Amino acid sequence: MKLRDVFDNISPIDYRYWDEEVAAHLSENGFTRYKLLVELALVTTLHNRGMCDEITVLEVEFACRRVTTEEVYGEEDRIQHDIRALVNCLRTKVSRRAKPYIHMTATSNDIIDSSNAARYMDAVERILIPALTNLEEVLITITLREAETVQVGRTHGQHAVPITFGFALAGYVSRLGGSIEALKILAEELPGKFSGAVGAHNASSLFFDDPEEFETEVLAELGLVPVECSTQIVPPEAMTRLLCEVAIASGILANLADDMRHLQRTEIGEVGEEFEVAQVGSSTMPQKRNPINFENTKSCWQIVVPRIVTVFMDQISEHQRDMTNGASIRTHPEIIAYAVHMAKRLTRTMRKLKVDQENLLKNLDMTRGGIVAEPLYIILAALGHPDAHEKVRALTLQAQREARSLEEVVVCDAEMKNYLEKMTPHQREIISDPLLYTGIAAKKARKVAAHWKQKLSL
């Protein structure tokens, strides 16, 4: 252990947004642990093949438990090679008899890439997906609770036609559910490799007639499958796809957060983050109720998305590999770490979300006249009006000019009389009460919620 004040750290992921669960897999200590697991898987496989005895496996297993990152870094300082340093530390902890089996036929990236696959898989399956699923559960709860709560739909920041608040959230349930499913598949598919320095199994071919089978066995110890064809490294596409999906998931969260913080604007006030008793909104304006958690989610997305470009840059490696992605690949875990932070924080915030019925209705009322324009135009068109859209546009402008409701203007319009009579009762009712014009919003909200509840076993 090499202790340091966490506030001497430079990256906010290490002082402000650090998460113990994430660090268990994605810190340098986590990485060391997984690399040792790969070295152990190798010796286990050699034993399974009868090349070494069980004592050797036990020796290595015991040694693995005692290797520390600090020790490996000390050795690396001396010899300037990270994996050789790890191997040296391990070798000093076993008997002379066991030494030859450590790292046997392996190249550095057999260890690095396979341990990366294993720890990213674990981090996504055990931390990120559960965190997103917790959020999904909260969203489903709100979707069901507010399935019938009428809200004005908004496009371009302008009132459009009504939906329900539950329906608005159902869209996020569907999008987030889809991303969780995609993450599951992509995490499972992360492959490993054990094909040596240039991927052609050169070294293992010195000892085995079936080097590909040998590779499969080593990786199976880790719950991994081998990639079809490797160089010194596992081709980066599987990891790139996984990290793109993490960015996509974070985009869904950011979109939700953006919606919520705008709904929390002073003039809109349809939702609010619950404020803690002691919470301060502003250092000078005690009345402020700032949507800081929603803002934080959006801001983390601004961290995550550009870093995908680093991942794409890291996709390119010359010949059997160069190491121009050596440092940058070490930053990929940050993408997952920020996504986990976003999911956890947004879950806490959404769980406490207050929906303000009064303001919902007040806002719906603002243009109650206006939002009926769409059904009116559509019904007129269906009833054969030759230029329904233009007619309704004119009526709307008239209503605004005269500060009357659209219905009033319509009822008084000579040309409209005939059409009003031809409408079905339901159609006529909607012109009078736009709150009824929510289509299948409530039904759809419940359907989507039910689908994902079942699919994710919530």
Add this chain to the structure above:
Amino acid sequence: MKLRDVFDNISPIDYRYWDEEVAAHLSENGFTRYKLLVELALVTTLHNRGMCDEITVLEVEFACRRVTTEEVYGEEDRIQHDIRALVNCLRTKVSRRAKPYIHMTATSNDIIDSSNAARYMDAVERILIPALTNLEEVLITITLREAETVQVGRTHGQHAVPITFGFALAGYVSRLGGSIEALKILAEELPGKFSGAVGAHNASSLFFDDPEEFETEVLAELGLVPVECSTQIVPPEAMTRLLCEVAIASGILANLADDMRHLQRTEIGEVGEEFEVAQVGSSTMPQKRNPINFENTKSCWQIVVPRIVTVFMDQISEHQRDMTNGASIRTHPEIIAYAVHMAKRLTRTMRKLKVDQENLLKNLDMTRGGIVAEPLYIILAALGHPDAHEKVRALTLQAQREARSLEEVVVCDAEMKNYLEKMTPHQREIISDPLLYTGIAAKKARKVAAHWKQKLSL
């Protein structure tokens, strides 16, 4: 038609890298055509449901063929709304009887998003995937032809241990094959929508008891399925995933191109782009043979990758949608267009690739001593040498110092004598002739090639 000199265009995709096949789907004219297909699908469905007669369908079909983009832009100039302009142009071309059925219950983005899904699906399935598959076929041919051609493997730009040239390409066959498969799935999965202004089927619910079924029928006319839940727009994730995969595919091409242009360096000379008789390498240096096609591939990747950030930014849309992605979403087709250009150009270049056997052997010989260090260390370790890696490192340095081959130094080293005697004949042979140390390179090359040949029916 509104004619302009192509060289008055500003984007190179429109003067230098323009492709007729791509433009058929991804130009503004292509977009108009697909939007009209959606309007037609709507009327066809209304007819299927008995709401209008067949004459109406025929009228609309005939009208669709006569609407031009120029005309739509003219109308848009007047009314400042793109889809309403299209609808107006269409309506003026049909009888009064048919007018009400045009755009009935639809919102703009029912048309826009569904036509985008259809044309992106077509562009990827009919142009990009075939272009990539052509490249894959060329790569498979070279892989098989050069499966046994020994080449030095390189990591960090340094000679490592031998592979074969076919094996090096097999890695790209595998990666590209995987990306083609991914593109197929993602293109097929692009969903449409026909759920109205805020996604709750508000308008269609005025006429149908089963608005979701209605949506399914309209989209089926276009070979599309509806998204589970929409707002005014189709949630962007499916498109984002597709475009990420296009960027990933372009990264594979760029990586291949990078490898090839470095192998074409004057000092390496293992491959070369075939030069045309009249081709000029430099405006002042007539001797130059520049890898301009490989450079072009890399450069197009530098265009494509950052634009993925625009796609991620476009993922976020407030409430039921805002239009802060209105202009930027129009640039997404460029990503596919550049990828197609890269695939076609790289195919032409790889098809003519010359592999220089002489230089391959010359380069292998440069460190023939050196590249045997790995098998030597591994065999020593397996034979129980207590510190094999360090021992071989010392022998290598000695060989360099004394300008002798590593084998010579080994044979003369007292400590080594014993180990040399314990080696198997095959192991001993490899120490003498590193060209034999290619592991399963040739076999793997053929296996990978066969797999993708079969999988892609080549």
Add this chain to the structure above:
Amino acid sequence: MKLRDVFDNISPIDYRYWDEEVAAHLSENGFTRYKLLVELALVTTLHNRGMCDEITVLEVEFACRRVTTEEVYGEEDRIQHDIRALVNCLRTKVSRRAKPYIHMTATSNDIIDSSNAARYMDAVERILIPALTNLEEVLITITLREAETVQVGRTHGQHAVPITFGFALAGYVSRLGGSIEALKILAEELPGKFSGAVGAHNASSLFFDDPEEFETEVLAELGLVPVECSTQIVPPEAMTRLLCEVAIASGILANLADDMRHLQRTEIGEVGEEFEVAQVGSSTMPQKRNPINFENTKSCWQIVVPRIVTVFMDQISEHQRDMTNGASIRTHPEIIAYAVHMAKRLTRTMRKLKVDQENLLKNLDMTRGGIVAEPLYIILAALGHPDAHEKVRALTLQAQREARSLEEVVVCDAEMKNYLEKMTPHQREIISDPLLYTGIAAKKARKVAAHWKQKLSL
């Protein structure tokens, strides 16, 4: 000329946002024209140095006027080299006597980089800066007109304390003015080069004792200065800085547009884009007034910003140059083209901006109680209240709970009595009328406007 329907173009910059003025410099035809200017500058300099006669200059000048891009592309198709193609086209148009002086000692990038410097400089100085300055002028007009128009200040989308609308715009006047100034300097500083194939003046040294002086003379013909040290190319930093500043300017525009479109939200309604008589807001919702121009500005920013990464990628070129930026560098003009489009469109929109006094006051009134919390806390603190922030926070919560104005609650609070008496009349007045609490907003607005009016000679 090679004609094509503009709607067969793939990039929106070539069908929807194309601008003749921009194309004059930044299209391929514009590029050809500038490249010919450089070739002419070379011959002019040779003449000035007595190496060729005036007839030669006139011949070349006349030939330059007749070379077309189409012709150059035809020749390039044959010989696969763009600048050699241009040179060949030029040479065929002059007498045998004049031929040797064309392109004499030049390498392709002497022509390309110098013409790029010249045309980017012109495009920025003649088009982008004037377009931004027009916008600046409109902003200054509004700033002065609305200098006293009280508006609630907003942070986190929540009401904070009052400002004036003119003050809000003054911030943009200041930011945009700063960016215009920066652009001027960076455009002027774009250097050219005439130092041959690897930058060491190898070729010109064959003829001149003072090759650097010769370079200076050629570039002076174009209004350029030479870069201190070049390779085959001009080091990319000056261009990178210029394009970063273009992105920064576009960010300022996007920020302004974002503010305006949110102020146009149905619930806020403080500003509005003027609607044209025939304008349609939605294809189905005739009542809509969508802020499409502000949305377009933001969307173009989403195009521009990620492309800066391409510019940064293009900064790296191996050794004396590689051409992995050959295609991508051709897309840099698009960055400027979008910025010009943004500036022109936003200018038109801001020019017609309606400010709604009624809604401004209505919104100010929403929390009139609340926004006085800050001055109250600050005055209390200054008067020695031991825990002013906490006290006011409690009073604010009480006012909300009891639905009374903050002033009322304060006046009734026993502890407050003493403090109210100690306040200056101005301080007491502000507690009663928050509209007075605008600090120096109006004065600052006028000061900033005056500064930039004078600085930019508006």
Add this chain to the structure above:
Amino acid sequence: MKLRDVFDNISPIDYRYWDEEVAAHLSENGFTRYKLLVELALVTTLHNRGMCDEITVLEVEFACRRVTTEEVYGEEDRIQHDIRALVNCLRTKVSRRAKPYIHMTATSNDIIDSSNAARYMDAVERILIPALTNLEEVLITITLREAETVQVGRTHGQHAVPITFGFALAGYVSRLGGSIEALKILAEELPGKFSGAVGAHNASSLFFDDPEEFETEVLAELGLVPVECSTQIVPPEAMTRLLCEVAIASGILANLADDMRHLQRTEIGEVGEEFEVAQVGSSTMPQKRNPINFENTKSCWQIVVPRIVTVFMDQISEHQRDMTNGASIRTHPEIIAYAVHMAKRLTRTMRKLKVDQENLLKNLDMTRGGIVAEPLYIILAALGHPDAHEKVRALTLQAQREARSLEEVVVCDAEMKNYLEKMTPHQREIISDPLLYTGIAAKKARKVAAHWKQKLSL
């Protein structure tokens, strides 16, 4: 202090590339220290204006020294506001008399933005610029040392015409020098603010008739000037420009590193990183000499460049500010931290750079025939050959075909005889010995080195 094992950190900037000097300014502790400096500057100014006595200043100064980040975070946990937490911690450490003057009239971002300006300015001026200047000094030394060392110039990875190694480095001296100068100006120009919650000096206007003068005085205590016009925050452009220039500087370093690692390729071998005695090149290939430091530099650039997009995203803040950049802005210091790491590591590596004269000459010799093609063509053209470029291209192809030197072929060519006779002796000499064809490379190298040595007082 809150201790943690550094290897439990997630970001490599906090375990592998952490730098004490950087952390002093850019860690969270560094940030706290600077924020306290701003609070102290405020009280000092109040004292200078006679509003509080000197004892108060001393009390606050003493209290500032005792506030710890851990304590502030503890308070923030309770009240959910970072700056209010800092203020509370400070207030508890001073007498009741002094409390009112702490944070008087300030808003959070008066403190945050001003302290950010101060610490970024310091980090750039005291750490980054010195680190880059150290590198510049090493590059100047090599430039001068190798000013005459002939090296083949390379374009497209192909041999072009000769330069000198010192000249190649002079290009970097010039580029890096330019970036250092730009950084100096941009760091100095970082402005602060002390204008309150919405930038209109609302609060300070309650107490001062000259709130702008008051702002100027507070910031002067910190060596800062006020920005012309602010909202709640300092407009982000100055910081954006600074960080863009940091990315530009890192691009120059990456370009240099790319050149060096390619020159270190086994087949080229013109330079090499000095290897330490105990250093291990590969975990399995003891002979390897990998350019890991150059690769690391490039890789860090792949971290830095995409993050500029975060900076651009953070440029946009709604109205008087939103906090969607609250988390992301905390990652900006990482950009500087990586740049410092790159500069320091590259300096160490370049200082030990070995230039291999033997390989330089060997490589020059590879196409000695070829690289004379340029001067030959140029001289022929100048001597009036009607189609010199084509003629030399043909001769070059002939020389390659016949495996003879270009000079041989030329001398034997009938048409050439006449031209050879007309050449000056120097021209004729160059055709025979391409090593002479280095133009003004050596002279330019020395000139550039001298310029920057003087300019940077090295």
